[in-house]
Amino acid sequence: MYNYPDSTGHFGQFGGIYMAETLIPAVEELRVQYLRYQNDPEFKAEFAYELKHYVGRPSPIYHAKNWSDRLGGAQIYLKREDLNHTGAHKINNAIGQALLAKRMGKKRVIAETGAGMHGVATATVAARFGMECIVYMGAEDIQRQSPNVYRMKLLGATVVPVESGSKTLKDACNEAIRDWVTNVESTFYIFGTAAGPHPYPMMVRDFQCVIGNEAKIQMPEMIGRQPDAVIACVGGGSNAIGLFYPYIEEENVQIIGVEAGGYGIASGQHAAPLTANAKVGVLHGNRVNLMQDENGQITETHSISAGLDYPGVGPEHCWLKEIGRAQYVAINDDEAMRAFHDLCRFEGIIPALESSHALAHAAKIAPEMSKDKALLVNLSGRGDKDINTVARLSGIAL
């Protein structure tokens, strides 16, 4: 039986709690409180209520028939996380952590964000539960995801631009950790992906598992069986692990994580640590495959999508790769763009650029498969936030 992480937060050699001493008691308190509420009937009922009435779950599964027909092979099904309130899977986790913060008496929440979807989700739940909210965002991401910056402000959050390092997601994480260490008693850090120090990878996974749990009921209702493969994009890995985890024990279902290939693995300009077999290292509280130079300095990544532009990846994905249960591949910027446009034109759905990576991989393998095969792709978010980026790449001024 697959049963990870162990009690110290390790998935084999991966994971752990690599944090400065000041924060160790805080992550320990979080671990204890999460274990306390994880199976508490009242907590579970409140979480389920919020997911149903506030987020709008369950999210449907949609058969992308037009697109499947054009590709001429396997049928592609989409898990519609883009239809959630705030437009992405991120809200599932943000609500779970906010309910925990409420029980722990924390009135101030902080978050890091790349694409801005986790920032918007956190700002939303902070407004909903009456908490002060500070969101750290890389200055470069503020440029490329400007609609989300204004959304966060409308929701009452303070958005702090981060000017250090590569000015993207990893630097926003650094700055959020600096805030947490300074305000550790008053503040709950709502971490946005299935990475970071234990218990975050486990807790975020558990909150996101609603995706896979629903799909496991919905797919048999639609096609009488489980899909042949489940596919999701992997930044830190939260939407992916939310879909994958309930399928780990379904041995006939292939699990495929799609990383950001940027300009191509060979170019070195990508954000695909697993596909590129990046060396194992330590950053942001956990031991994972990490893009770094020969001196152990973290290298700058590149992806068209801000939400995937991160040099590491959650520890459970490293583990699933190591034990061979999941496979990880990379999709380049231009391939993701093509899938983005195809879904807009053939299905009337504007996908997030992050999700477009998962879509592109499905489009790559579907034609090689027979028409009775089924691929389930996690459509992790909607693409409204990306229209400026797409327009710019198409040479159009909005």
Added chain:
Amino acid sequence: MSRIQTTFDALKQQNRRALIPFFTAGDPHPSLTVPLMHAMVAAGADVIELGVPFSDPMADGPTIQRASERALKQGMSLRGVLNLVAEFRQQDNSTPVVLMGYGNPIEAMGWDVFAQRCAEVGVDGVLTVDFPPEESHDAFEYLQAHGIDPIFLLAPTTEDARVEQVAKLARGYVYYVSLKGVTGAGNLDLSAIEQKLPQLRKHIKLPIGVGFGIRDAVTAQAVAKLCDGVVVGSRIVQEIENSNDATVIANVSALVNELRLAINQA
């Protein structure tokens, strides 16, 4: 006996407190690192904490972040830092040198190779900010095998049971982080330090150094009254940042000397 223990034993006999300056190796330039170390010793430093620059210094405030960026731009690396310590040892075989930084550059080199190199070049202690005792088993064994002291942090948030755990693993001295925050923060609370130290002393028999947020001679003196060593980092790095190549040695010497005199009065 290790250089760290020899140094603290001697200070204790003279009823003096250690002055422990920190700065980032390679800032403003690798060729100035060894001269700066010698100048600090001449001006009254007892132990030198040499920062190993890292691309993602999560526990550091803006001053030391900028120092890391400058050093990395100059091509500084862990290998380079070790070579600088070897160069320092050609003229100074008694002042303890402690490397302070983050785990990943060491992971990339491998703890076994790193510990061996530390022993070869004359590093005495290693403080890895993001490696708490829970994750330090391998690191600890390799360092111990080569006679290098693992230096651990304790914080205002550290509870009694953890202090006991750290006491078992720590060697050399223990570094008490004097505030909740990053390096260079301005919210140091003397009375909180005064309250915490007796709690630490119940378990910690090693010397206790206190650092983070000590920005002037008056504070250094007040902190020195409470502990065995005072660590001053951001203030020194700021002095380096505000100097040029011609003035940096004299300015840093003057600052270290001022801190020395203040601590001597404690």
